[in-house]
Amino acid sequence: MRGLLGLAGLLVIVEALPRSGLVDDGYLPPTSRIVAALGDEVVTAEFWQAVADTLTAWVIGLAVAVAAGVVVGVAIGAVPVLRAATSSTIEFLRPIPSVALIPLAVLLYGTDLGSTLLLVVYAAFWQVLVQVLYGVADVDPIADETARSFRFGAWARIRHVLWPTALPYVFTGVRLAASVALVLAVTAELVIGAPGLGKMIAVAQTSGAVPDMYALIAVTGLLGVAINLAARAFERRTLAWHQSVRGEVPA
Amino acid sequence: MLSVSGLRKVYQPHVEALRDLTFTVERGELVCLVGPSGCGKTTLLRCIAGLLEPTGGKVSLDGREVSGPPPGLAMVFQEYGRSLFPWMTVRDNVELPLKQKRLPRTRRSALVEESLTAVGLAGSESAYPWQLSGGMQQRVAIARAVAYEPSTLLMDEPFAAVDAQTRADLEDLVRSLWQRLGVTVLFITHDIDEAVYLGQRVLMLSSSPTVVQDEITVDLPAERDQLHTRADPRFTELRTHVYEQIQAAKLSTRTG
Amino acid sequence: MLSVSGLRKVYQPHVEALRDLTFTVERGELVCLVGPSGCGKTTLLRCIAGLLEPTGGKVSLDGREVSGPPPGLAMVFQEYGRSLFPWMTVRDNVELPLKQKRLPRTRRSALVEESLTAVGLAGSESAYPWQLSGGMQQRVAIARAVAYEPSTLLMDEPFAAVDAQTRADLEDLVRSLWQRLGVTVLFITHDIDEAVYLGQRVLMLSSSPTVVQDEITVDLPAERDQLHTRADPRFTELRTHVYEQIQAAKLSTRTG
Amino acid sequence: MRKVAYVLGLPVVLFAAWYLISAGSESFYAPPLRDILASFGRTWTLDRLQADVLPSLLRLTAGFLLAAVIGVALGVAIGLGPRLRATVEPVLEFFRAIPPPVLVPVIMLFAGIGNGMKIIVIVFGCVWPVLLNTVEGVRAVDSVQLDTARAYGINGFDRIRRVVLPSASPQIAAGLRQALSIAIILMVISEMFAASNGLGFTIVQFQRSFAIPEMWSGIILLGLLGFGLSLLFRLAEGRALRWYHGLRAASKGR
C-alpha cells in the first residue's frame, strides 16, 4: 500500500517538473503524456511480443546465472583451496563489462537469443557469486562445530548449516542479479538489436519519439518493481526464521 | 577409553589456555570436570571432540588418535543458543543428527518425542529456538544430545540456564541415561554439589596456565537420589574437599 | 519506586508468557526473582527495561510510566554472549555506555579499570569478547553494568556461567555496589541460595501462565558474608521455604 | 610463496590455454593472444595511461565513493524504518531496473556532458548493491545487541555508528565489493557517451576503428584494473573487519 504512495509521488513529480517549466517538456514529457503513449503501446501485439521476448531472455538468463552462481559460490566457499586458487581470476573477470563483450556475443550468436543470454548471464552471474561467497563466510562457527561434532557429512553441512546461513545473502544476490539481468537484456536488445523492449526503446530514441521512449523505460522499471515484489514475498516465506524478517513482526 | 596426554593449547597469538593435561576416562565412566572460569575447560572439550587442533600432546579415544569428531559422540555446547539452528524448529533441530545417523523415521520420531519429554519440552516441538527462553533453549540442546544415543557424551555446563528443580530432574536424567546406555560422560560444571552428585570421579583443573590440580573418586553408592545422597555426610565431605581445592587453585595463581 | 501492575504479555501468535503480575520494588531495594525455566522472567525484565511493549497492564518507574528504556538503567542480559559487541574490545564494550553518559575521559578509564578488576578481568582489556571464555564474557557484561553506576540495575541470571568461587565474589560485589550507591536492584537467579543470600526480598513466580506465586522478606542481617550468613539457621529455613514454594508451583501446573 | 602460486596459478593456466587455442586464429574479432599482448605494450604507453586511464580512475573513485556514502546512508535509513522501506522500495526498484545506457541520455538532460554526468552514471549503477546489502545488513542486526544499546541509552546517531553499522558491516562490505566492479563497468559505459578521453572511450574507439587486438588489450587492462582495485579493497576490508574474520575463524582450530 505504502509502496503505491511512493510510486504515486514519483508520478506527480514527473508530471510537475515539465509543467512548471523546470525542464523542457520536449525532453521530459509529463506523466500524463507518457501514460498516453503507454496506452497506445499496450494495445499493440508488437509491444507484448517485445515484453515476452525480453522476459524470456531475462528468465533464462537469470535462472542460469543464479544456478551457476550458487553452485560455484558454495563450492568455492566451502573449499578454501578452491577459493584461494580462483579469487584472482574472479577479480580479473568481474569488472569486464558485458558491453565490451558485445562484438564477441554477436560473433558467436548474431542477434539470436544466445547473444542476449551470453551478456545477461555473464553480468548476473558475478552478482550471485559474490553474495554467495560472503554468505558462506558468515557461518557461525558454533553452528558449524555443532554439525561437525555430530559428524554431518560435507553435503549435510552445506545443506543444513551453510545454505541457510548464506540464504539472506543469496536473496540479495538474486535481487541484484534479477535487475542486472533485466538491465542487460534490455541493453543487449538496445545495442545489438535483438528483438525485445530494448530494441523498441532504441527505435523510439533514434526517432525522437520522447514520450514513447519514456513509456517503454517505465515498462522496464515496472517489470523491476514486479520482480522485486515477488522476491520479497518469497523471502518472507523462506526467511521467516531470520532476524531481518522476524524482527519486523510487531511485538 | 578416552585418554588425554600432555595436552597443550595455545591460542594465537599467545594465550596459553592449556599447559599440560594428562588424564584418562574409562569407557562407560562418568567424570565431572570443575575449574575456575576461563581455565580452559571448553577448550579441552573442543580438543576431545576433535573440533580444535591441540598445539601439543594428544587425545585418543579407544586407542585411536582423535583428529576429527569421532563417531558416536554428542556434545552440548556452552553457547547453547548459537548451537541451535535458528532456521529449524525444535523438532527438526533434535531430529537432524538422527537423520544423519540414517535412523528410520518412526525410530526418529520416537526418540525425539521421548527426549523432548524428558527435558520437559513436550509441546514446544514446533517452536523455533528463538521463540524459547534461555533455559528452554538449553534443554533443546540437551535433548538433541540425548536423542542421539551417543557412546561418548560431552557436556559443557549444560544446566547453567535452568532452574533448581529442572536442574535436579536433568541431573537424574543424565545419570539414568548413563546407567542405561553405558555411555562415557565428561561433564563440565561450576556447581560443586552437582559434580559430586553426578560423577564417579571429579577432576579439578587449576586456573590458567592449566594443569590437572587434583582429582577425587566419589565413593558414594551408585544409586543416588536428590534427597538422600545430598544429605549423606560423605557427600558434604567430598564437596568441601573439592571446594577447598578450587579455592587453593585460585589462591595459588593469585599470589603467584 | 518501581511498580508493576497487572502486567500481561502475550507473544504472537498465542504464547501467554505473563498473565497478571503485580508487585512493587522500593527505591534502593534489592529484590531477587526466582521461577521455573520459561515462566517469563526475562520477559518481565524486558518489559521493565522498556524494551518490550506489554500486552496489558503497566510498569512505572518513579511514578512515570515506562515506555522506553528509562535513564540510569543498566541491564545484564541472559544472552550475555550476544549482548557484547564483537567488533569492540572488552575495554570499548565497557566504556561505550559511559561515553553516552558524556563522562570525561579520565573518569571513564578509572571506572572501566575499576569494574574490570572487580570482576577479575584486569589484563583482558584489549581482547575481543569472542576471544574470551563464556564465564569471562559474562563478567564483561557485568562489568559494563557496574561501571555504568546505574540507579536501577536489572540482572538476568548474571552468574550462570561462572564458577562457584567467582560467583561468591560477584555476589559480594553486587551487594557492596548496592549498599554503596543505593541502587535499586532486580536480580533473576536460578540459585535459591543465591536469591536468599542476596535479596532483601525474594519474589517467586509461578510457572506459565505466570503470576506472583509468593514472596518472602529475607530477615537476615544487612551485613552478610559467604561463610556466616549461609551457615545461619534462618538462612536454611528461608531457602527451604523458597524451595518448597517453587516445588509447589511446578506441581500445581503439572497436575493442572 | 604459496599465496603467490594461488594468485597466479589459475590465471597463468587460463592465459596459456587462451594463447594456445588462439594461436592459429583467423577470426578477425578473436585474434591470437600473441597479437593482443604485442599490442598491449604498444598501446598502453605512459602517455596513454596518463591521458586516458588517469581521468577514468578519478571518475571511478569519485563515483564509487559517492555511491558508497549514498548507499550506506540511504540503506541505514531504509533498513531501520520498515515504513520508509515500504514507501520507497518500489520507486528504488523502478530505477534499479532501468538500464544505464538508456538512462545516460536522460541524465545528460540534467547533468550535461561533463565529468558530473559520468560520475552520476557510475553512482546510479553501483549504488544498488551497496544499498540493498546495507538494508539487509541493518535489518539483520542482532536483536540482543540492539536491546543492549537501547537499554544503555545509546540512541540516534550513536546507535547507528556504534552498533548498527559495525554489525551490518560484513554485509555492507559484500555490497561495496560488488559495487567496485560495477563501477568499473559503468565507467566504461559512461565514457561511451559524450566523452573525449578515458579508458572506456578508448576501448570503444578501438572497437569502432576495428583495432581489435588493441580493443582486447584494453579489456585485459580493465581486468587488471579490477584485480588491482579488488586487492586494495581486500586489504581495506581485512583491516576494517578484522574482528569479524577473527570471530568467524574463532574456533576453526586456530
Next chain:
Amino acid sequence: SSGGETESDGIDKVKVGVIPIIDVAPIYLGQQKGFFSNRKIEVSMEAGQGGAAIVPGVVSGQFQFGFSNMTSLLIAQTKNVPIKTVAAGVASTGEQGKDFGGVVVKADSPIKTAADLAGKKVAVNTLKNIGDTTVRESVRKAGGDPKGIQFVEMPFPNMPAGLQEGQVDAAWAVEPQLTQIKAAGGRLVASNFVDAAPGLTVAAYFTSTKLAGENADLVKRFTEAINESLAYADSHPDEVRAIIGSYTKIDEKTRADVTLPKWPTEINQASVETLAKLGTGDGIFDGATPDVAKLMP
C-alpha cells in the same frame, strides 16, 4: 553459414544489419515491393545501434549484409577487415541548406557561418568519423581554421536538448533531429556533406569478402534488388515517408517535414576518395591510407 539458409525451393534467407533510421528506408520499401522476393531472397532486417554490432555480425556470417557509413568502411579497410561494399546506401542531396544532415546552432547564437565554428564546441555522434571530418571541411571552405574545434560526442537524439541547454555551441545533426531542431528555432550554419564533396556517398551496403567469394550469385541478386529499391525510393518520396513510419517511431508531422536524402544506385567513387583524403588529413586512419578500390564492389 556463409550464404544464409537456402530453403529447398531455392529461396535464400538473408539477414541485413541496419540502423533504424531514415537512410535505410529503401530496403524496407524494396522488401515491401517484392524486389527481393522477386530474386528469391527473403530479407529480414536486424536493427542494431551501430557498427559495434553490425560489422562483427557481417564478418562472422551472422548477418549476410550490413549498412554502414563510408568513413567507418574506410577505417575497416585500413585494418583489413574482410568486408566489401555491394551497393550504395545513401547520398547527400548536394544542395546547400537542403541536405539531410547539417550543422545547426541555437537561434540567438553568435555563430553565423561555418567559419565561426572555429574554437567552438560541436556535437557529433561519434568522434573520428564522418561527422567531424566533413564538418572540418565545411569550416575550411568557409575560411575558418578547423584545428581549434572541440568535438564532443553526443548521441543524435540528445542533440536537441544539448543545444538547447547550452551543453554545446553547435551540433552536427541528421534527420529527424535536424527538423526537430529547426522547428525549435535552430539555425543551419553549414551543410557539411555538401561541402565535403559533390554527391557525397554517405553510406553503403556491404558484405564479407568470404560471402562475396563463395556466393557471388547471392551478392549479385542482392545488389540488383537493393539498386532497384534505391531507385524506387528516390523516385517515390511519399512512399518513403510512409514506410518510415513502419520501422521507426517518427511522428507523422516530422515524417512529412524531413529532408529526404538521395538514393543513387552507384557509389560515387570520387566522393569516397575525397572522404578518404579528408580522413587521412585528420588522422582518423591512424596514419594508414585507405585503399578505396579494394573496398569497392
